[in-house]
Amino acid sequence: MRRRSSDEEDDAGIVRGATSRASGELSRLWRLETQHQEALTGTTATWGWEAARGNTNPSVAMDTSSSFPFSGSSSQPQQPQDLVQQQLQQVPGRRTPLGAVGLGGFYFSSSPSCPPPPNNGSCPLQADENRPESAGSHHQNQQMGQRSNQHQQRSSGMGGIGGGGGSVSKSKSRQGKMVRLNINARERRRMHDLNDALDELRSVIPYAHSPSVRKLSKIATLLLAKNFILMQANALEELRRLIAYLQQTVAAAGLAPAGGYADLAGFPATPTATKLQQQAQVAATATAQRSSNASVVAPGTASAS
DNA sequence: TAGGCCATCTGGTCCT
DNA sequence: AGGACCAGATGGCCTA
Numbered sequence: 001m002r003r004r005s006s007d008e009e010d011d012a013g014i015v016r017g018a019t020s021r022a023s024g025e026l027s028r029l030w031r032l033e034t035q036h037q038e039a040l041t042g043t044t045a046t047w048g049w050e051a052a053r054g055n056t057n058p059s060v061a062m063d064t065s066s067s068f069p070f071s072g073s074s075s076q077p078q079q080p081q082d083l084v085q086q087q088l089q090q091v092p093g094r095r096t097p098l099g100a101v102g103l104g105g106f107y108f109s110s111s112p113s114c115p116p117p118p119n120n121g122s123c124p125l126q127a128d129e130n131r132p133e134s135a136g137s138h139h140q141n142q143q144m145g146q147r148s149n150q151h152q153q154r155s156s157g158m159g160g161i162g163g164g165g166g167s168v169s170k171s172k173s174r175q176g177k178m179v180r181l182n183i184n185a186r187e188r189r190r191m192h193d194l195n196d197a198l199d200e201l202r203s204v205i206p207y208a209h210s211p212s213v214r215k216l217s218k219i220a221t222l223l224l225a226k227n228f229i230l231m232q233a234n235a236l237e238e239l240r241r242l243i244a245y246l247q248q249t250v251a252a253a254g255l256a257p258a259g260g261y262a263d264l265a266g267f268p269a270t271p272t273a274t275k276l277q278q279q280a281q282v283a284a285t286a287t288a289q290r291s292s293n294a295s296v297v298a299p300g301t302a303s304a305s
Numbered sequence: 306t307a308g309g310c311c312a313t314c315t316g317g318t319c320c321t
Numbered sequence: 322a323g324g325a326c327c328a329g330a331t332g333g334c335c336t337a
Contacts, residue, residue, distance in 0.1 A: 184314060186324075191312075217310060 201225055 202216050203209070205224050216224060 180315080183316095183324090187315085187326090188313070190325075195312095219310095 198222075 198218055198221055202221050205216070205221065205228055207213070207216065207224065
């Protein structure tokens, strides 16, 4: 697992600065995208962000309520977020474990030979990160020196750690302090992993990956990713609908290939697409029946409508 | 200077 | 008991 160095922290600050400079550009890009969608669909887009939180910032969300040009059916696929919410509601307390979503080894994937804690004493990285007193994780300690000293001083002032007078209580408090530092290190590593995952998410979100463009904030990344997924789902549904429509049209025209569309057999079907495909088959059968009847009654007069 | 975003610390809760 | 997760608090950095 990659760790941020203090230099990277500085870079992050630079990026933050650059991103703010380009925030207007990003907003403009998304506004243009929305206008494009509205022009195509003739509908007024609503921002997912606005709908959910009442936020008026258009730069963080893509419109997923608007549909693609080919949207003849009013039937909407079940929204993925509904499924996610259902799943979350089914799991009380702790969030879904990473293993349940195929990320079981996420936290301990830095070295395949390193078993997960508490048996990872032989792994330098893990051991060092869980030992704040260790000099192994240099940049992290440097970071601790820069930022966390203030917090530690503050926390000791708040009475979170420390206190006591005798030698026993002194060693006890020292032990408690070490425990606290270990917890802090773990939490820090957890947040770094979370940020790494967010960076990876940013890298696959279609926004301008340019040094002059503002780095997406965490909330913007999540909202954009969610809307991007919804948009992809809508696009897929439209594509399936279009394929079904084309099949129906071609079949009705009697232009279907002899073997049918075998190459599309493996195409994953949604209920809507399946229904349309069935309709297309029925229509093709009816057309073929009509054609045969017509050929009996008046050969050469049957025309595909 | 206010506001946004972030990193970190911290205590609590839940799970294994 | 230990670890993961979470939310609140706090302060730093940056921009408008």
